[in-house]
Amino acid sequence: MAEAKVLSGAGLRGQVAGQTALSTVGQAGAGLTYRGYDVRDLAAGAEFEEVAYLLLYGELPSKAELADYKHRLKALRDLPQALKEVLERIPRDAHPMDVMRTGCSLLGTLEPELTFDAQRDRTDRLLALFPAVMCYWYRFSHHGVRIDCSSDEDSLGGHFLYLLHGKKPSDLHVKVMNVSLILYAEHEFNASTFTARVCASTLSDLYSCITAAIGALRGPLHGGANEAAMELIERFQSPQEASAELLRMLERKDKIMGFGHAIYKESDPRNEVIKGWSKQLADEVGDTVLYPVSEAIDKTMWEQKRLFPNADFYHASAYHFMGIPTKLFTPIFVCSRLTGWAAHVFEQRANNRIIRPSAEYTGVEQRQFVPIDRR
Numbered sequence: 001m002a003e004a005k006v007l008s009g010a011g012l013r014g015q016v017a018g019q020t021a022l023s024t025v026g027q028a029g030a031g032l033t034y035r036g037y038d039v040r041d042l043a044a045g046a047e048f049e050e051v052a053y054l055l056l057y058g059e060l061p062s063k064a065e066l067a068d069y070k071h072r073l074k075a076l077r078d079l080p081q082a083l084k085e086v087l088e089r090i091p092r093d094a095h096p097m098d099v100m101r102t103g104c105s106l107l108g109t110l111e112p113e114l115t116f117d118a119q120r121d122r123t124d125r126l127l128a129l130f131p132a133v134m135c136y137w138y139r140f141s142h143h144g145v146r147i148d149c150s151s152d153e154d155s156l157g158g159h160f161l162y163l164l165h166g167k168k169p170s171d172l173h174v175k176v177m178n179v180s181l182i183l184y185a186e187h188e189f190n191a192s193t194f195t196a197r198v199c200a201s202t203l204s205d206l207y208s209c210i211t212a213a214i215g216a217l218r219g220p221l222h223g224g225a226n227e228a229a230m231e232l233i234e235r236f237q238s239p240q241e242a243s244a245e246l247l248r249m250l251e252r253k254d255k256i257m258g259f260g261h262a263i264y265k266e267s268d269p270r271n272e273v274i275k276g277w278s279k280q281l282a283d284e285v286g287d288t289v290l291y292p293v294s295e296a297i298d299k300t301m302w303e304q305k306r307l308f309p310n311a312d313f314y315h316a317s318a319y320h321f322m323g324i325p326t327k328l329f330t331p332i333f334v335c336s337r338l339t340g341w342a343a344h345v346f347e348q349r350a351n352n353r354i355i356r357p358s359a360e361y362t363g364v365e366q367r368q369f370v371p372i373d374r375r
């Protein structure tokens with residue numbers, strides 16, 4: 001059972017910085033809830049679009065509301081021509097998170113949020129087209145292909161896999177994408193969401209809030225950890241090699257990406273879910289290395305440091321088994337977390353006061369200014 005750490009010190013740890021009705025993280029019991037629902041129940045029984053609707057519109061949809069919502073999103077999937085042209089100019093070796101940030105920012109100039117009344121429509125548009133931003137750039141820069149950004153895929157996860165691979169994804173892969181997008185959707189006042197809320201508190205526009213959040217998510221201590229975890233696990237040929245090197249890394253005090261958490265103390269409730277799906281995918285592809293290596297690292301980290309895998313660690317192998325290039329791991333996180341970010345922006349706007357904390361001054365005492373010719 002995940003419970004909250006005893007928190008203190010830097011990083012605003014343990015400070016209540018505002019209110020939210022969107023989620024709880026690390027409270028006794030479920031560990032992670034979205035608007036009162038245990039994330040594990042949502043991952044087991046809901047579609048990602050249901051969860052997006054829950055976060056953005058306040059309640060789970062009825063069948064008719066969900067059908068209508070999915071129909072609406074489907075119609076919004078294609079990219080404006082000007083955005084395609086800009087994506088074609090972004091170099092192949094650019095970081096895909098920079099591509100997402102640029103795509104979001106550019107859309108803010110093409111389809112601006114002129115009043116806050118448009119906030120839900122603008123969010124639905126971003127939700128529908130983010131997979132195409134990533135895949136259009138990736139397929140053009142890496143394969144020289146200008147993809148068609150629409151697809152008949154029913155779900156956002158299936159749509160993403162279709163755009164990436166150019167063929168209909170299997171039911172299993174669509175299911176895992178659905179689960180993954182649900183697990184990543186919302187997480188209270190994490191660094192990127194807090195960034196979005198600070199931006200929203202100045203009464204800035206939605207695109208600025210989401211662009212800022214993407215920048216915060218990019219770092220390896222936050223969303224970037226799923227890519228860093230992949231780079232770690234693919235270095236090893238066997239569990240024995242992984243455990244031995246892990247001991248050396250811990251001896252050197254290296255940070256092991258995909259482990260630990262700012263709030264959870266004993267486990268991240270999302271881990272058991274994605275770990276189970278990663279195992280199923282490993283069996284499907286006949287993997288005998290990556291999954292056992294991941295488990296060996298997991299075991300060594302717990303034995304040596306009492307550190308547990310967070311949401312990112314087994315996402316690495318799961319995405320890899322579905323043929324997703326490592327560099328696209330964190331942009332997928334964006335496609336999902338957009339829902340949480342936007343819901344927090346709406347919440348901030350509905351009861352706003354500019355976020356402006358104070359700093360403890362540690363500089364020199366007040367002193368006399370000396371003009372430059374006397375210095």
Ligand SMILES: CC(=O)SCCNC(=O)CCNC(=O)[C@H](O)C(C)(C)COP(=O)(O)OP(=O)(O)OC[C@H]1O[C@@H](n2cnc3c(N)ncnc32)[C@H](O)[C@@H]1OP(=O)(O)O
Binds near residue numbers: 220222257259
């Ligand atoms: C979806 C997400 O964003 S989940 C987070 C993804 N990020 C990662 O996986 C990056 C690796 N993990 C980390 O860097 C950290 O665990 C964070 C950033 C997630 C949390 O940071 P903090 O709250 O400062 O960590 P915490 O206070 O628990 O650290 C306690 C000790 O454990 C160590 N520690 C924490 N995580 C790790 C790790 N992954 N590898 C090695 N040591 C670690 C810290 O260095 C610290 O040691 P110290 O007391 O000797 O300085």
Ligand SMILES: O=C([O-])CC(=O)C(=O)O
Binds near residue numbers: 184189222262311
């Ligand atoms: O809450 C955090 O600090 C990081 C995290 O797990 C998330 O954003 O999903």
